[in-house]
Amino acid sequence: MNARDPLLPLQPDESAALAAFAERTWDEEIVPALTQYIAIPAKSPMFDADWQKNGYIERVVRDAATWVEGKKVAGLKLEVIRLEGRTPVIYFEVPATKPGSTDTICLYGHLDKQPEFNGWRSDLGPWTPKYENGLLYGRGGADDGYAIYASLTAILALDKQGIPRPRCVGIIEACEESGSFDLPAYIDLLRPRLGNVALVVCLDSGAGNYDQLWLTTSLRGNVTGTLKVEILTEGIHSGDASGLVPSSFRIMRQVLDRLEDSKTGELLPQSFHCQIPGDRVEQAKATAAILGDEVWKRFPWACGADGGPSLPTTTDPVQSLINRTWKPTLSVTGVDGFPELKNAGNVLRPYTAFKLSLRLPPLVDGNEAAQKLKTLLEDNAPYNAKVTFHADGRVGAQGASGWNAPSLATWMEDALHAASQAHYGAPCGFIGQGGTIPLMGMLQQGFPQAQMMVCGVLGPKSNAHGPNEFLHVPYGKRLTAAVAQVMAACP
Structure with missing residues (x-):
């Protein structure tokens, strides 16, 4: 198996063999497995309080573990680890095939999903998989149920071609879409078993286009939670009370004005901002040169007042990239306390509740930001209203911190460009992402x-x-x- 010189870079025929194996495995095994996976509403615990009773997370974990074990990788050991009250984690390890290697490659993904959302095409749905023109539609396939299947396929592809690699371990969680609040306990438990991690492969991120390999260079942090403003104990006729009883919605606006400039979207507290490293600005310029206006044109803009499309906060490609990766931003992702329009009578509502999502720059501590946000929103409430903010997650981990990638080693940079050229015909691109993957900060601190x-x-x-x-x-x-x-290039 290890007849080839492990120090030699992959030859074109070896790269072609890897590509052929990956394509065949995707067509014959991964797409069918993901089709079944998409059909299961394995929503993350934040969106399914009865996840244990419903059993959907257990099912996708069991299905993925069974698939991995069925590959019969030499020396594979797999375990589904369960801690009381927490979502399970799949952990697997495969011994090295590279002579003398003492390093470990850690592969990561997750199996929990976001909730349904509305607006699906009439022939599609979150739990209705459909494969059409090379696109597999449905919730969770890309984010990122495919990760465990692709990770094992990458290992198998190397082993089938006799291409040496270091030891590999996998961590597949089921709480990522809830901020990974279950994961630190598992990382603490598994740390002695991980070994000397030299390379982390995380398949939970994005790509600037579909024409080259893209490496994520940074991730934003996130604080989510519910902000609630209560002014009455029950609804009152608006003709009787308005003008005397302040609207809970108006109080909500005043409270949010402490956080955000509503005209510009700028977050006001400076503690939620950070200095952007110079190398990330230069990378944004290089990426903007590749993607151009597609950085902002790719979004599904509504028709504007003049009949043309609505516009973003900026049309400058460089600033667009920086805004979505290094600027703190507020989004309201859900509401409560409002009747449906068809049932909205002339009633002054007793309360307004918003689900907030505060994206944080990569270098801002998420848990500290959650505490500061709570103080900012709750203190000195207008009209002495009852204002509460409850951050999601567990005590001590109520905000997810972002991540800024370490400098690339020479072997890594060379390997990324070589792999991108071999399989896409273009060099690797580098891009920051606006989402959050809490594990990356944990692993970077530990390794x-x-x-x-x-x-x-x-x-x-x-x-x-x-x-x-x-x-x-x-x-x-x-x-x-x-x-x-x-992976083959990892020392």
Whole structure:
């Protein structure tokens, strides 16, 4: 198996063999497995309080574990680890085939999903998988149920071609979409078993386009929670009370004005901002030169007042990239206390509640930000209203911190470009992402010398979390082969 010189870079025929294996495995095994996975509403605990009783998370974990064990990888050991009251984690390890290697490659993904959302195309649905023109539609396939299947396929591709690689371990969680509040306990438990992690492969990120391999260079943090303003104990006739009883919605606006400039979207507290490293600005300029106006044109803009499309906060490609990766931003992602329009009578509502999502720059501590946000929103409430903010997550981990990638080692940079050229015909691109993957910060703290290959299939219009989410299968095939090639280059 290890007849080839492990120090030699992969030859074109070896890269082609990896690509052929990945394509065949995706067509014959991964797409069918993901089709079954998409049909299961395995919503993350934040969106399914009865996840244990419903058993959907247990089912997707069991299905994925069974698939992995069925591959019969030499020396594979797999365990589904369960801690009381927490979502399960799949942990697997495969011994090295590279002579003398003492390093470990850690592969990561998750199996929990975001909720349904509305606006799906009439022939599609979150739990109704459909494979059409190379796109696999449905919730969770791209974000990122494919990760465990692609990870094992990359290992298998190397082993089938006799290409040496280091020891590999996998961590597949089921709480990522809830902020990974269950994961730290598992990382503490598994740390002695992980070994000397030299490379982390995370398949939960995105791509600037579908024409090259993309490496994620930073991730934003996030604080989510419910802000509630209560002014009455029950609804009152608006003609009787308005003008005397302040509207809970108006109080809500005043409270949010402490946080955000509503005209510009600028977050006001300076503690939620950070200095942007110079190398990330330069990378944004390079990426803007590749993507151009597609950085902002790729979104599904509504028709504006003049008949043309609505406009973003900026049309400058460089600033667009910086805004969505290094600027703190507020989104309201849900509301409560409002009747449906068809049932909205002339009643002054007793309360207004908003679900907030505060995206934080990569270098801002998420838990500290959650505490500061609570104080900012609750103190000195207008009209002495009852204002409460309850952050999601567990005590001590109520905000997820972002992540800024370490500098690339020479071997890693060379391997990324070689893999991208071999499987896409273009050099690797570098891009920050606006989402959050809490594990990356945990692993970087625990293994500061490790290289981080954070990548994924979430390219333009793939629309994770929203309607019509899809997995770009041709890109997934090439990404799997590219990951295998980079793994082979790990010392």
